Amino acid sequence: MAPVEIQIDPKRVISEVDPRIYSGFTEHMGRCIYGGLYDPGSPLADPETGFRKDVLEVIRSLRVPIVRYPGGNFVSSYRWQDGIGPRELRPRRPELAWLGEESNQFGTDEFMQWCKEAETEPYICLNMGTGTLEDALGWLEYCNGTSNTYWANQRRKNGHPEPYKVKYWSLGNEVYGPWQVGQMSATDYAKTAFQWAKALKLLDPSIELVACGETGYAAWDGEVLNTLAPMIKYHSLHQYTISAGDHMVNVTGPAGAEKGIEITKSLIDLARIANNVEEDITICFDEWNVWDPKRAIGSLGAEEHYDLSDALAVGCWLNVFVRKADVVKIACIAQSVNVISPVMTSPTGLYKQTTFHPLYLFANLMRGSSLALSLLGSPTYTGPTQPKWIQHLCPPALLDASAVLSEDGREIRLALVNRDAERDAEVVCAFAGVRVREEVRVYEVWSAEGLGVQNSFDHPDKVGVVERAERVEGGKLTLKKHSFTLVCFTLE
Ligand code: AHR
Known part of the structure; x- marks a missing residue:
């Protein structure tokens, strides 16, 4: 088969990659907080704060902005x-x-302290189920208040004289869902959220508000945007892709998210035109991951055990965010510890799941400017997908790629997923207007054991990152079947 050509022109910059696309999410669910990041009494925890030191270290290694x-x-x-x-x-x-x-042993003050130690910024999601606007205003005042007022004084009384200056606040979570306490119609939500937004901004005009969006291609998204456009800075999207036991379904799922992002971009433009909004509204993809809710929930607290196929799916997810850097400014992997997470803890330690490794490589290396690229000659996958419409609306290529020009302008970095479970892929990288050195650095996530291989407490390193230097003549690379590869080319 002829090699796939990847054409990259470092002058065709899509946008800066916003580092906030490598953000996280911690919920009071299963063992994310309790027994995850907070484990008082554990020999692995700080005796004063109860925060797991090994968890903090691993979160810091991911350079999580929010x-x-x-x-x-x-x-x-x-x-x-x-x-x-x-x-x-x-x-x-x-x-x-x-x-x-x-x-309630872990609450707002503990979270703020944990964020400080994790070197990250807090983002608070407001309760639009049982909560009232008064509760929301109180929470904002508790966190950010500087006046001589009740909640700001309560914070001081609790030992925190300085305001936390929490910038990001979202107006409810998945309010559209029948599973939600306080489910609302789009019309009711938009009307209520508009009033909340007005009041919250009156109390603290410096905050940035996130509207509760759905998948990006739901009727909800358009209606909510139309009403809330004058009040918000971000529209949130949530999507989880599932494998349904099929590798190709698993790794093509993120194409549905990419379509959702494209549709949302148009919905944002429409809403801005209709409302005369001059300020940018961008996407906060504040829950994403590979998760089959039917597979691991309830008492197990959605503790997914990921395999190599899932790691490749995460690679494809992150490629989507880099390619869509012009409109996706925040993305939060759901979640950060134990629950649907790349990091699993036990009372005696932690291990990194397969999905940790592409996330780590992206978070540390795929920063800078996102570059447009053309993929020529990669066969298109036309088999089953989830959702089904991916198959006919946006059938994905077998090879998935994104590219950045590094922050220091010295390297072009390519993140490549060979989704093909059967065949290696021959690739030729062609750079327009620049010359690159033949010596490259390669980081590979792969296993000879096949797609089903998982890490575990007993075998934490079955899947990891293999780093090597390689000589690449004429931009030619071979990507192993079912592999994730990040290649760094140095500009001459
Ligand atoms: O991340 C797990 C759950 O998935 C979140 O609580 C919810 O917002 C979503 O449905």
């Missing part, structure tokens, strides 16, 4: 006021999203 909190579905029945003040006085409450109990 972490969303406290849900997710959890937030729709959460009373933030229960999670502040002396721990022994905090009430236990029934928890309606995952039908458990909330001890």
